[in-house]
Amino acid sequence: MNKSFSVILLIVVSLFELKAQSPQILLDGRVDDWEAIPLKYQDTVNDHTQADFLELAVTNDDAYLYIKLELATEVHLSDDNNILIYLDVDFDAETGYPINGIGGDWVIEMSRLEAKRYDQNGSFQETTGLNEMGVMNMPSVSSRTHELAIPLNARGWLGTSLFPRPSFRIVIADGERFFGGDVMPDEGSFAYNIEMQEPLEVIPISLEKEEMEHIRLMTFNTEQDGLLSSGRLPAFERIITTTQPDIITFNECWDTSPSEVERLLNRWLPDTQEGWYAAKEDPGNITASRFRIAQSWDITQDGRRLTASLIELPSGLGEQLLVVNAHLKCCAGDDRRLEEADAFIDFILDAKTPGGRIDIAKGTPIILSGDLNLVGSSRPLKTLLTGAIFNTNIWGEGGEPDWDGTGFEDLISRHSHDRWTYTWRREFSDFTPGRIDYFIYSNSVMQIEKAYTLNTESMPQEILERYGLQNADSERASDHLAKVTDFIITPLVTTALPSNQKLPVSLYPNPVQEQLYVEWETTQKQPSQYVLYDVNGQKVKEGKIKKGSQHLTIDLENLAPNLYLLKCINVRGEVISSSKIVVK
Numbered sequence: 001m002n003k004s005f006s007v008i009l010l011i012v013v014s015l016f017e018l019k020a021q022s023p024q025i026l027l028d029g030r031v032d033d034w035e036a037i038p039l040k041y042q043d044t045v046n047d048h049t050q051a052d053f054l055e056l057a058v059t060n061d062d063a064y065l066y067i068k069l070e071l072a073t074e075v076h077l078s079d080d081n082n083i084l085i086y087l088d089v090d091f092d093a094e095t096g097y098p099i100n101g102i103g104g105d106w107v108i109e110m111s112r113l114e115a116k117r118y119d120q121n122g123s124f125q126e127t128t129g130l131n132e133m134g135v136m137n138m139p140s141v142s143s144r145t146h147e148l149a150i151p152l153n154a155r156g157w158l159g160t161s162l163f164p165r166p167s168f169r170i171v172i173a174d175g176e177r178f179f180g181g182d183v184m185p186d187e188g189s190f191a192y193n194i195e196m197q198e199p200l201e202v203i204p205i206s207l208e209k210e211e212m213e214h215i216r217l218m219t220f221n222t223e224q225d226g227l228l229s230s231g232r233l234p235a236f237e238r239i240i241t242t243t244q245p246d247i248i249t250f251n252e253c254w255d256t257s258p259s260e261v262e263r264l265l266n267r268w269l270p271d272t273q274e275g276w277y278a279a280k281e282d283p284g285n286i287t288a289s290r291f292r293i294a295q296s297w298d299i300t301q302d303g304r305r306l307t308a309s310l311i312e313l314p315s316g317l318g319e320q321l322l323v324v325n326a327h328l329k330c331c332a333g334d335d336r337r338l339e340e341a342d343a344f345i346d347f348i349l350d351a352k353t354p355g356g357r358i359d360i361a362k363g364t365p366i367i368l369s370g371d372l373n374l375v376g377s378s379r380p381l382k383t384l385l386t387g388a389i390f391n392t393n394i395w396g397e398g399g400e401p402d403w404d405g406t407g408f409e410d411l412i413s414r415h416s417h418d419r420w421t422y423t424w425r426r427e428f429s430d431f432t433p434g435r436i437d438y439f440i441y442s443n444s445v446m447q448i449e450k451a452y453t454l455n456t457e458s459m460p461q462e463i464l465e466r467y468g469l470q471n472a473d474s475e476r477a478s479d480h481l482a483k484v485t486d487f488i489i490t491p492l493v494t495t496a497l498p499s500n501q502k503l504p505v506s507l508y509p510n511p512v513q514e515q516l517y518v519e520w521e522t523t524q525k526q527p528s529q530y531v532l533y534d535v536n537g538q539k540v541k542e543g544k545i546k547k548g549s550q551h552l553t554i555d556l557e558n559l560a561p562n563l564y565l566l567k568c569i570n571v572r573g574e575v576i577s578s579s580k581i582v583v584k
Contacts, residue, residue: 024200025059025066027149028412028421029139029435032509034068039192041185045072048182051174054144056184058170060152062197065163067148069172076142076376078432083110087162088169095120101189102169106162110137113432117156128156131432136422140434141378144519152194166194205416205452207243207467207484213317214449214486218245219437221327221371221424221480225255227264235470235477239454241268242467243484247311249325249369250286251480261286281307285325285370297358299324299347304340308347310360318489322351322360326370334376341383342395344368349387349399363403363492368440371424371480375434382506384440385410402442403492406565406580409443409510411485413451418458426479437483444580445492451485505568511582512556518566519551520577527568527576530554534564559583 026033040057052072059066075081086104088096096103097118108115108130115133117125133154138147154162171189174181209216218240226232227250240248250261258278265276265288278288281298282305292312299306305327310320324344329336348366350356374381383390386407389398401408412435414421422433439451456464456473464471474481506519520527530552532541540559545552545568554566561584568577 024419025061025064025147025149026414026419026421027066027136027138027147028414029143029145029147030412030509031068031070031145031147032513032515035514037068041190043182043184044186047186048174051075051182053172053174053182053184056170056172058192060194060197061200063153063200064149064151065194067150068145069148070145072144074142074144074378075146077110077137077146078113078140079111079376081111084108085110086171089162089164091167091169092120095122097122100171100173102171106156108135113430115156115162117158117160126156126158126160129428129430131427131429132157133162136420136433138421138435139378140436141374141376141381143378163194166196168192200419202417202419204463205414205450207416207452207454209244209486210449214488215313215317215321216244216246216484216486217249217323217367217369217439218243218247218482218484219249219251219325219369219371219439220482221251221437221478222253222256223478223480224252226478227253227256227261232477233264235473237264237268238469238473239456239477239482240265242469243454243482244269245484246290247321247323248288249323250288251305251325251327251371252284253280253286254284256286258286258288261288279307279309285327287323287325289323294320295358297347300340300343304329304336304343306340306344306347308351308358310358313489318365320361320364321489322364322366324348324366324368324370326368326372328371328373328380330373331375333373334380337373337376337380338383338390339394341380342389342391342398345383345387345389345398345401346395348401349396352403363445365446365487365489366401366408366442367446368408368438370438371436372438373436374438375431375436381410384408386505400578402444402580404444404580405578406444408440411439411441411448411451413439413453413483413485415455415458415481416452417460417463418455420455420458421453423453423481423483424479425481437480439483439485441487443582445490446487447490449486449488452483454482454484505577505579507566507579507581511584513584514555514557516554516556516566516581517551518554518568520568526570528571529569531567531569532556532564532581533567534562540564556581556583 037057037059043053055070057068085108087106088102089105093103096105106115113130114127116127119125134151136149172184258280261278262276277293279293279296280286281296284305285307287309289311294310294312296309308324310322328340351358351360387398387401389395421435423435423437425433456469527545529544534540564581566579566581567575570576
């Protein structure tokens with residue numbers, strides 16, 4: 001455990017009542033859906049030099065309690081912290097683990113991903129894994145803002161309820177609070193009562209394409225050569241024949257050959273004119289396509305798992321598509337993942353530049369697809385999106401990866417019949433469900449028409465029967481869920497606006513409806529103002545940036561839905577970042 005960032009999160013209710021409204025929370029790591037939640041506590045900004053809490057929000061629906069926690073600096077909620085959640089569920093400060101004037105009957109240790117129960121004497125009674133309880137949190141990488149979903153019917157290993165009554169006490173404090181650490185609220189406490197709600201209706205996403213000319217891409221980690229397992233193969237067949245993908249990026253195909261994949265797909269989906277194509281350039285990834293694979297490359301050429309394939313598209317759908325099939329280093333391999341992200345950006349920038357290892361035509365759509373294993377630092381993800389290379393001495397200076405001089409887009413898709421966005425789960429694992437399978441794409445030349453993650457366990461029985469699926473298909477096939485998206489290729493629209501993204505910038509949510517949050521990692525290239533332009537190059541909004549700040553919030557509520565360009569400018573008038581914004 002990293003003791004340099006030590007935080008304790010104590011959840012407590014006080015003497016007064018606050019009522020919650022029924023929310024529509026999508027647990028995706030983006031928090032624009034929390035804007036309508038009234039129950040929030042705003043903490044003083046920059047009131048502590050260690051862990052600086054900014055905001056806590058709480059709400060519930062008919063099945064889950066949701067918690068949103070915002071800090072001034074990033075933390076990985078599932079590791080490298082000392083965040084504890086103390087639940088005083090009997091309103092008795094004399095029972096449970098004594099702390100900050102309450103008695104914590106349950107203590108949730110986020111870095112250990114487990115909950116501990118204490119009795120009326122403060123004695124330890126049992127430990128239960130958060131995964132066993134059904135607790136989920138997003139994002140799966142480090143962030144300033146985190147979301148938790150805790151089942152209202154959660155129980156410990158011995159059957160003891162986590163929420164035996166509809167109220168509990170809540171307080172947040174830094175683990176170093178005795179040495180000046182932050183506490184939220186600064187004084188006293190506040191209350192939360194769990195209000196029973198009507199069952200939340202989730203609008204289902206149909207599994208079929210809306211139009212035949214849409215290109216359907218699937219990514220599917222086969223979990224240790226699942227396509228070679230006779231017991232698991234029927235589940236794969238039902239999922240793939242139901243979704244009818246045009247291109248598939250398979251991961252963990254260590255002993256699986258391209259010819260075996262071609263044979264399976266030609267049997268399952270035989271309606272192609274020339275049959276399926278499959279390419280395997282690295283040790284574990286296979287890219288399969290209905291359309292001809294013109295050429296493939298092992299990006300790093302050293303056994304790492306990144307294969308790029310240039311696919312020839314049929315007339316009317318576009319000309320070519322560059323698909324990068326990636327399975328980045330797992331688990332605690334942050335440094336390796338960052339090197340692989342750098343290598344990806346270097347390859348893409350080389351492909352866009354005449355000469356070098358590979359040349360692709362201007363405007364060729366690019367998509368990174370696969371199990372990216374992004375479970376630690378957010379830095380590899382930021383590199384993949386912005387093109388800001390970290391290891392510049394090895395991979396060069398980096399640059400904007402999309403054709404219009406901006407970053408790539410991260411496509412987040414929920415389950416077709418549920419509100420979750422995780423793509424990996426395993427019961428009784430040491431890890432909670434996570435979003436680790438990704439589509440990252442060049443949205444300057446690609447338009448997403450439909451996207452979903454397929455989880456048969458959450459689909460109604462009548463829907464399963466309609467598609468010929470079985471409830472356990474997703475679990476039987478793999479520990480990863482199949483992720484599906486339909487897209488069309490659109491012409492590259494360029495503007496007269498120069499773009500020179502030198503400062504790594506994070507933007508969320510994007511697409512955005514009302515408020516855009518902008519964050520940068522360093523003050524070495526400090527922006528002093530921002531300017532927002534429309535697609536015609538007309539200035540539509542501008543503002544000053546407070547000296548020393550590393551983030552700002554921009555109100556976009558009155559802007560018409562369209563594509564915009566956000567520039568951050570330093571005191572010398574130089575553009576130090578340029579980012580594309582989609583207002584919806």
